[in-house]
Structures are given as C-alpha cells and as structure tokens.
Amino acid sequence: MSTYTITELPLLISTPLEWATKVLADPIDLLNDHAHLEKKAANNAMDMLNRWPTNPPPASWVANMIHVAKDEVEHLHVVNKLLERRGGVMSKSHKNAYAAALNGLIRLGEGHKEHVDRLLVSALIECRSCERFALLAEASDGVDDELHHLYSELWRSEHGHYAVFLEMARLITSESIDERWALFLEEEAKIIQQQPFSCSMHGWV
Ligand SMILES: [Fe+2]
Numbered sequence: 001m002s003t004y005t006i007t008e009l010p011l012l013i014s015t016p017l018e019w020a021t022k023v024l025a026d027p028i029d030l031l032n033d034h035a036h037l038e039k040k041a042a043n044n045a046m047d048m049l050n051r052w053p054t055n056p057p058p059a060s061w062v063a064n065m066i067h068v069a070k071d072e073v074e075h076l077h078v079v080n081k082l083l084e085r086r087g088g089v090m091s092k093s094h095k096n097a098y099a100a101a102l103n104g105l106i107r108l109g110e111g112h113k114e115h116v117d118r119l120l121v122s123a124l125i126e127c128r129s130c131e132r133f134a135l136l137a138e139a140s141d142g143v144d145d146e147l148h149h150l151y152s153e154l155w156r157s158e159h160g161h162y163a164v165f166l167e168m169a170r171l172i173t174s175e176s177i178d179e180r181w182a183l184f185l186e187e188e189a190k191i192i193q194q195q196p197f198s199c200s201m202h203g204w205v
C-alpha cells in the first residue's frame with residue numbers, strides 16, 4: 001500500500017503502479033521529459049504573474065505565483081543535475097500532448113473565464129504529476145535511492161501547488177467553479193488514458 005496519500009487527490013482515474021515500474025526502465029528519458037515539465041511549470045507560473053485577473057490582482061496572487069515559479073526552478077535544477085550526473089543532457093525540443101490537450105479546454109479570449117480555466121488546467125497538471133511522483137517514489141523504493149529521494153520530495157511540493165492553483169481559481173471569481181472543475185476532472189481522465197506509453201511523466205501504461 002502506498003505511503004503517499006494519492007487518495008487525497010481528486011483525480012477520477014488512478015494510474016496503475018505498473019506504469020512507474022515501466023517508465024523507470026529508462027531514467028534518462030524520464031528525467032529529460034521531467035526537466036522540461038519543470039521548466040514549463042516555472043514558465044507557466046511566471047506567465048500567470050503577467051495575467052492579472054483583476055487590477056490590482058488578489059492580494060496573494062503575485063506572492064503565490066512567485067512562490068510556485070521559484071519551486072519549479074528549484075525542481076528543474078535538481079532534476080537536471082541528476083540527468084547530467086547520469087550522462088544525459090536536456091533535449092532542445094520537447095512535446096507534451098497531454099498538456100496540449102488540456103490547454104484545449106481553456107476558454108481563450110473570454111476574460112475572467114480564461115483565467116479560471118488556466119488555473120484549473122494548472123491544478124490538474126500538478127495533481128496528475130503529484131500522483132505520478134507518488135507512484136515513482138513507491139516503485140523506486142529499494143531500487144534506486146537517489147530517484148526515490150527525488151520523487152518523495154517532489155510529491156510533497158506538487159501537492160501544495162495543486163492546492164494553490166485551485167485556491168486562486170476560487171478566489172478570482174464570485175461564481176462557483178465546482179461544475180467547471182468537475183468537467184475538467186472528467187476530461188482529464190479521458191485525456192490521460194489516450195496518451196501512448198513512453199518513458200515520460202504523462203503517458204499511459
Ligand atoms: Fe515541479
């Protein structure tokens with residue numbers, strides 16, 4: 001049984017532990033993909049800094065986005081260090097069909113609604129990543145101490161990020177986001193299962 005409380009996450013579909021065992025077969029590819037995701041997460045938080053939902057933004061907006069961006073850059077630093085120590089190097093380009101499909105849910109150009117959707121997509125990605133880190137921590141336990149330590153630490157951090165994005169989405173609108181969040185969770189469950197397997201963070205089994 002997992003020591004990482006995946007059950008706290010609202011995801012509608014659980015990734016089998018087998019996924020983690022399979023992706024750990026190629027740590028270089030996995031770490032490279034992961035490094036790019038951390039870089040994109042840092043960019044996303046910085047980008048949100050410039051997408052103020054109101055002027056001035058909610059009191060916690062700037063501090064929260066800076067906090068997330070700083071965490072993500074730290075994660076990028078740690079993941080890249082591990083990647084390089086193992087003989088890898090970050091590739092120039094990177095694609096993430098999972099995130100691209102989730103971004104397709106965003107109501108672009110619809111002002112406030114776009115902000116809510118962007119925050120919900122960010123929360124979803126953090127949520128799924130959090131689940132995946134928990135599985136990776138479990139699968140690497142007793143197999144690869146360095147990776148086990150990495151994934152255990154990241155699980156804690158990403159769990160906090162998911163909560164921050166969801167809280168921000170609730171804060172910036174007077175309307176309930178519950179229905180939208182429920183829809184996004186349903187869509188995410190479909191999208192994640194449509195991803196082909198690869199040694200990456202967001203493939204399916
Ligand atoms: Fe991160």
Ligand SMILES: [Fe+2]
Nearest residue numbers: 041126158161
């Ligand atoms: Fe994160």
